[in-house]
Amino acid sequence: MGVRILDSKKAVVFTLMAIVISLFFTLMFSARIQKPLDHETRVVKSRIAVLNKYMETFFDYAEITGSISAYSALRGIITDIDNTNQSNPEFNTQYLSCIRTGNLTSAKECPCMENQTLIYYLDKMVNFSREQLNINSEYIINPLSHTQKTSAFTIEVLINLTLKINDAYANITDTRIVTSSTDINGLKDPLYLLNGTYDQLINQTPLKRKEGDWKPSDLTRLYNKHEYRAYKGGISFINRIKANNTASPMGIESFVNHTHPTISYTANHSMTDYQFWLNQTQRCSEDIVEINESIISPPGFQIDDTHRLSFGISSKNVTLTC
Amino acid sequence: MNKRGAYFFVIDALIAASIIFLTLIIIFATHNLSPQDSPTLRILDEYTEFLASTKIREYPGNYTRQLIDNHNITDLDNTLLEQLTEFHYYNQTGKPTKRFMTNLTSEITRGFIPTQRSVLVRLGGDIIYNRSNKPMQESDLVLSSKRTGYKRINQTYIYGPISLEVTVWV
Numbered sequence: 001m002g003v004r005i006l007d008s009k010k011a012v013v014f015t016l017m018a019i020v021i022s023l024f025f026t027l028m029f030s031a032r033i034q035k036p037l038d039h040e041t042r043v044v045k046s047r048i049a050v051l052n053k054y055m056e057t058f059f060d061y062a063e064i065t066g067s068i069s070a071y072s073a074l075r076g077i078i079t080d081i082d083n084t085n086q087s088n089p090e091f092n093t094q095y096l097s098c099i100r101t102g103n104l105t106s107a108k109e110c111p112c113m114e115n116q117t118l119i120y121y122l123d124k125m126v127n128f129s130r131e132q133l134n135i136n137s138e139y140i141i142n143p144l145s146h147t148q149k150t151s152a153f154t155i156e157v158l159i160n161l162t163l164k165i166n167d168a169y170a171n172i173t174d175t176r177i178v179t180s181s182t183d184i185n186g187l188k189d190p191l192y193l194l195n196g197t198y199d200q201l202i203n204q205t206p207l208k209r210k211e212g213d214w215k216p217s218d219l220t221r222l223y224n225k226h227e228y229r230a231y232k233g234g235i236s237f238i239n240r241i242k243a244n245n246t247a248s249p250m251g252i253e254s255f256v257n258h259t260h261p262t263i264s265y266t267a268n269h270s271m272t273d274y275q276f277w278l279n280q281t282q283r284c285s286e287d288i289v290e291i292n293e294s295i296i297s298p299p300g301f302q303i304d305d306t307h308r309l310s311f312g313i314s315s316k317n318v319t320l321t322c
Numbered sequence: 323m324n325k326r327g328a329y330f331f332v333i334d335a336l337i338a339a340s341i342i343f344l345t346l347i348i349i350f351a352t353h354n355l356s357p358q359d360s361p362t363l364r365i366l367d368e369y370t371e372f373l374a375s376t377k378i379r380e381y382p383g384n385y386t387r388q389l390i391d392n393h394n395i396t397d398l399d400n401t402l403l404e405q406l407t408e409f410h411y412y413n414q415t416g417k418p419t420k421r422f423m424t425n426l427t428s429e430i431t432r433g434f435i436p437t438q439r440s441v442l443v444r445l446g447g448d449i450i451y452n453r454s455n456k457p458m459q460e461s462d463l464v465l466s467s468k469r470t471g472y473k474r475i476n477q478t479y480i481y482g483p484i485s486l487e488v489t490v491w492v
Contacts, residue, residue, distance in 0.1 A: 014331075018338030022345035029349045046363075057470045061483065064474050071477050116478065125470075128483045133468055186477065 047169040054135050058125055058163050059176055065121035066099075066180030070146075070157045072116035073098035077241060078188050079111040080104065087194055087243030096144045099157060118159070137165045142175070148238060152230035152250045153204045154181050155238070189254070190240040195277035197262035200254065202237070203227050211310070216295050219255070219303075219311040223271075223296050228254045233306070235274045245278055258301050267321035270304035284322035292317045362439065366467045366490050369434050373403045373486065374469050383429040394422055400473070402430060403486060407471040410445050411481040420450070427451035440491045445471065446484035461491035 076098055077088055088094060094104045102113035102120075122139050129135040142160035150156065162175040184202050192200045205227035207218055214229075222229060234251030235244075256263065256271045265271075268281035270288055282288050282304055289308055293299045295317055302321055303313075378386060379398035389395040395405060406426065409419040427443050427450055435441050440458070443451040458464055466489040472482025 012334055014334045014338035015341065018341040022341055025345055025349055054470070061470075061472060064472070065480060068474070068478055068480055075478075121480070125483055128470070128485075132483075132485045133470070183477070 044169050047167065048172075050133075051135065051165050051167055051170060051172055054129055054133060054137070055163060055165065055172060055174055058129075058137070058139075059161070059174075059178055061125050062118075062122060062159060062161055063178045063180050065125075066118060066157055066159050066178060067182050069099045069116055069118045069121065070155065070180055070182035072113055073110060074155070074182065074184065074187055076102075076110040076112045077104070078190060078193070081190050081241065082188065082193050083111070085194065087190070087241065089242050089244075091238060091241050092146070095146060096157075100141060100144060135165060135167065137163060139163050148236065148250045150181070152234075152236065152252045153184050153202070153228075155184065156181050184237050187237075189273075190237075190243075191235065191273060191277055194240075194243060196256075198257075198260055200226060202252070205229050214311045216311055216313045216317065219291075219313070220295055223255045223257075223301065226254060226257070228252045231310075234272075245274065255301075255303075259298060265302070267302070269302055270307065271302055272304065272307055275304065285320060288321045289315075289318035290321050292319070362463060362465050362490055362492060365435055365439070366465050366488060369431075370467045370469045370486070370488055372434065373406070373430065374401060376402050378402065378405055381430070383426075383433075385425050385429045389422060389426065394419075402426075403469065403471050404473045406445055406450070406486070407473040407482055407484060408475075410448070410450075410471075410484065411473060411475060414446075420448075423450040428453075435490060438492070442489040444485075444487040444489075456491075458489070458491050464489060464491040466490075 073095055077091065077095060081088060094110075097103055097105070098110035098113060100118050102110050102117040104110045118141065122141070126137055126139060129137055140162040142162060144160070145158045147156050147158065148154070157180045159178040159180060160175070161178055162173065165172040185204050187202050189196075189200050189202055192198065203226060205218075205222055205225070207221065207227075207229070209218065209229075211232070221227065229252070231251050231253045232249050233247045234253035235246070236248035236250040237252060238250075239246065239248055254273045256273055256276045258265065258271055265276070266281070267284035268288060269276055270280075270282065274280070275282075287305050288302050289305065290299070291301045291303055291308075291313065295313065308315075308318060377398065378390070378395055378400050381402060386395070390398070397405075397408075400408065406423055409423045409426075412419045413423070423445065431441055431443070431451060431453065437453075438455065440454045440456065440461070441451065442449065442454070442458070466487060468488075469486045470483045471486050472480055472484070474480045
């Protein structure tokens, strides 16, 4: 009897072991996977990364739209000059107001600025982020300023901008100065508008020359294609708007079409645009020469001696105008 | 007794083996391998970042070269996202460029997101690319990422902001 019991106990050993192993497997695989302790932190980090990306996008967008607003505002101010036939000595303040709000003054709108102001564009981005990205943000435009330091054909607008992001996970605020560059190519030249008998668009020459490297053929090209070059003795674009006729390191110049039917001139005139339209005459017996037809045709194109030398034109290729 | 005892041992061993076998069968049959979100999320983030930061001139795709050669892409300094946004602008303004968007996105996606994963790319709300292995509704893991696209068209006009939404599911 005792032997039977012993045998039966031995006979269930494997079954008992199998049950224990099965229970172990079952417990192991059915255990719920615990989320790591930093799970919440990862979610927050991920959200903050999204907010940071939005912030970068906002400032990039502000830079591009700042440039668009700045160009439109220049066009608006030129249109105003064209409409009123008056220069704009208050350019510095009116330009920035035009960029920001689309108004030249509190009582006067800036032309061509509908849906072109900086506020319009930044509002658009803020609304987009709220509706599409579920990010609530607001911006503050701190004082704007403008400068012209890099090129005679570029104006830089400095936009001091603060962006505040209000989110359930983080509140982020950042203030940056965004530099938006705007090109003056394609705009009407205010000097021609105010003083000339015909209009001309600013068209920068693709020629890249240092002072002293200009050749006679370059003058031919500038004249024939109505192109502008940077010239330190010239009047800058901004000064042309203000009718401030002083030379500037950011000066530009073009050459008047002496064959235009509305043009009349004397032997004392140089065809350099600011000298011609501002009637800055010089002595024909010494300072003004006529360029030979081999360089500029038809004949009659006159230039002052300083410009003759700056284009490396030999005295053999010119004649005195009187 | 020995002969009888041996039977019991054999039967016991068979029962034990059956128990373990059945347990394993049940476990593996019911154990649902839920996909991990981390790799997919990383791929998604890297993909959208790649679109937003890689310039056309840096991207060596054959189809992209073809678009450049045919002058359908003119600004090589565009990022891939800017180029897609530009195509979207042209498509909205009457120049049919949807094919370019779809093929370009397909070329970029092919080398980036493994074929086991399904992808849907929307730009400005329009589906520009869809590679579906199974219906999104049946997936255990659907991840989505959004980026903002815009493109300056000329001196006085910018197209956008529009949203680029990339959805990946397994």
